[in-house]
Amino acid sequence: MRKELLTIALLSAMAINQGCSTKKAEAKEGTKKPLSLIVVEPGHFHAALVQKSMYDDVDSVVHVYASEGPDVKAYLDKVQKYNGAPENPTHWKEEVYTGPDFLDKMLAEKKGNVVVLAGNNQKKTDYIKKSVDAGLNVLADKPMAINVAGFEKLKEAFASADKNKVLLYDIMTERYEITNALQRELASLPAIFGELQKGTPENPAVAKESVHHYFKYISGEALVRPTWFFDVNQSGEGIVDVTTHLVDLVQWSCFPNTVVDYQKDVKLLSTKRTATKLTPSQFKLVTKSDKYPDFLSKDVKDSTLSVYSNGEINYSLKGVHAKVSVLWNFQAPEGTGDTHYSIMKGSKANLIVRQGKEQKYKPVLFIENTDKSKAYEDGVAGAFKSVQDKYPGVELKKIAAGWEITIPAKYDTGHESHFAQVANKYMEYLKAGKLPEWEVPNMITKYWITTMALKQAKGK
Template sequence: MKNRLLGCLLAASSLTLPSMGQQAKKPISLIVLEPGHFHAALVQNTRYDNVNPVVHVYATKGPDVEAYLDKIKKYNTRSDDPTQWDEKVYTGTDFFQKMLSEKAGNLVVLAGNNQKKTDYIKKSVDAGLNVLADKPMAIDAAGFSLLQEAFAQAKKKNVLLYDIMTERYEISNALQRELALVPAIFGTLQKGTPQDPAVTKESVHHFFKYVSGEPLIRPSWFFDVKQQGEGVVDVTTHLVDLIQWSCFPNQIIDYKKDIKLLNATHSATTMTPEQFKLVTKNDTYPDYLKKDVKGKNLEVYANGQIDYTLRGVHARASVIWNFQAPQGTGDTHYSIMKGSKANLIIRQGKEQNFKPVLYIESLSNTPAYEKVVAEAFKKVQTTYPGIELKKNDKGWEVVIPKKYDIGHEAHFSQVAKKYMDFLKAGKLPEWEVPNMISKYYTTTQALKMAQSKK
């Protein structure tokens, strides 16, 4: 029923698409370009009443597009809230040129190999198409420059370019941000130091995992940092986004003035040939990966850490990729925001049953402060009905009802809904574009710094 509820949220009569000119009102029609990542399918994991069910797919013929189509078929044939996508697929070698010339839809969805993604974004925008792109939209400094051009061109063409930031919709992240906006509870955001940042976000991911109940088969190119990007420019995109979004909500971040990189490091995760075969179903390493083979094992630069200041606030974003999570566990997230009255901490370890749990850890746990927190928390409860506080020896655990835990896969529909609201309005919030630019400046410059240490 989750998908039906999400679909209802997305219902609308029609959307005014700023890129359609004289066609004042027209339903959204999707173009899916090179769907090499399972996130492309997740955007279509639910039905949207205001979206044309006919989807035009342009891709390289091979296992990537077949895996995408297989997921769409499963969505269409499931017993609970089946979707009704009608996929029109073109896999000729000129697929990209044909997509640009035909313009069979008005919204390009991009989630796949990152090596050409920024170029695909720029040329799609040049053609007057809206673009909803999976992260990262740029994986190096050259890509960042091209992305800046794409945003400038999007403004000229009156189309919307946006990336899929699902982590904003994870309830513990949303509540951490919400509580940081309550001075009576949080106080003011501290500055921190390079050794002890005021804001830290860490994530642990795994190459082998289950998606939609099935083992995830990753394409071999996913492990080539020239095509996927290093970890410091990939997953950390989410972390840097959350730092900006939480510390300075709805405010414009100017990367030239507000961001100062202090240090960046990267390291490799080692995969055995047996592990590589398990996750890719390929017996041997392709030629483009042989540069990263040491002995028999593959070295993937998937790990990284960025230390920087954002408007003088010391922040740290770090990511680790392991091959497979221990039984009963999964990807994990740790986050702390340090305030003058309390720290807001998300933990996701064994004690939390590997589910994210938000805590308020007070710096002065007095009866007077407890009374203030109880009163101030009522305002947060009006926005998020049903949440409660559970006292512990360090402060409180924020108890979140299960209704808010809709799962990571469903967050893609929430992002799509928000993006469609922006299309209806004909614009993004004024802070979104400069903050996307600042985010990708941070990650791509951090990569440059980390690589310069070799």
């Protein structure tokens, strides 16, 4: 009898302990996170890349509102793949609503507090405005505006966000690419860089060039692009799309933490736009579509599709002459990929990022000094220590033209990882309840430059 009582007592204690553990686990699982994502009409793979990582302050349940079709399916497939990843799997739970009234439904229900937008750019600015009007924070893929009318609406959206005490922010991943970050860091060191030169329209002090490809691999799979991506009325011309990153880097690198006012500080000098031509077979390879949709007929001649995806902007910023240009090819040669070139000219040295064949198509940063004195060389080593304190393991390697910056592999995390870095930074701002003072005016300036450049290039 005593043995039976002891057994019952032991089992009861185990049950109570298990119950407590379960309640603790349930309480932990059910802890309300301060942030909850709403993904609206995800038509670009960048929407999924925001969810390639989990975030401490973000609820695992994501509310998705979209029109039915292949775009939302592609997004959900990518998120499912991240959930099932062999390393660092995510655990997002997608609650999906599809229907033609998806935006109205989202605004009526407001099941989260951070709207993520990455898709068709034709309506994106309108979605941004309506979301912040409804008191929702917005994290938007670039570009947030693709023409002058969109720019005016975007300005209204920023005013509305300020009024409603919500944060509107765009996804500037290129700030987190290590050579871009180090170029900015070195430009802030007078002992190495000297002073930023003014340059001329023919010989700008700052130049950034970007080469992209329609056919590429993302997360190990061939990227399938939506057919609307090739309609500049829906995606935006190249001069207002990828150049957004380049214009952002110019402002961020040359005038860090400083307000740049488009009405006082910017002069547009010259702009141009050209088309990339695609054959029907190339179009099918990248879209899986057997024919051009009707909305592209305006851009097709003799079965060749012309996409105005290339652009160049020459302008001055606080008196500094800058040039940004973007070029889209169909597919990169074997073993290569998208490339980036950047130069900042200082009175003592030029800071140059190259990503060509000699660099094995990986971005490499160089200091090419114009000051050849012994005192300068000695000063470089001393000044560089502050960079090493911030980025341990980064080293100077002497070459004929100056120095190559050798960067440990741990800093080369890849383009896809930068989305989580942007999202984490945005969440810091949400926690603080505000963006840095310079971010909003500089976003407005950035989109004024790109949209006005398009207007100027088109001559209307």
